[in-house]
Amino acid sequence: MWLPFLGLLLGIILGLVFSLTIPAQLAPYTAVAILAAFDSVIGAWRATLEGKYDNRIFLSGITTNMVLAGFLTFLGDRLGVNLYLAAVVVFGARLFNNLAIVRRHYLVPGSRG
Numbered sequence: 001m002w003l004p005f006l007g008l009l010l011g012i013i014l015g016l017v018f019s020l021t022i023p024a025q026l027a028p029y030t031a032v033a034i035l036a037a038f039d040s041v042i043g044a045w046r047a048t049l050e051g052k053y054d055n056r057i058f059l060s061g062i063t064t065n066m067v068l069a070g071f072l073t074f075l076g077d078r079l080g081v082n083l084y085l086a087a088v089v090v091f092g093a094r095l096f097n098n099l100a101i102v103r104r105h106y107l108v109p110g111s112r113g
Helices: 002-017 024-049 055-079 084-107
Strands: none
Touching: 002 024, 024 055, 024 084, 055 084
């Protein structure tokens, strides 16, 4: 359960310590990759609270989400359409939904399964 959060924390610390500049043309790719990863981490948190966490599902989910989001961004670049916005909307909605479920787990009495 804590492994995804530890990885996220390590990534944030490394990002703050090392000055890395991302070219403007790669910004949409980076944004959807970060959003996909964050969605997977919050989803893993929710799955853990529900007693359904499986490391294989987490690893395959984070990989698949990032590849699909990157592919949509690439395809949109080639077509001249901001197709990455589809990934942003979907991952954003899932992230807020999962976070709401996690929040309810801790705030609503009797919701801890």
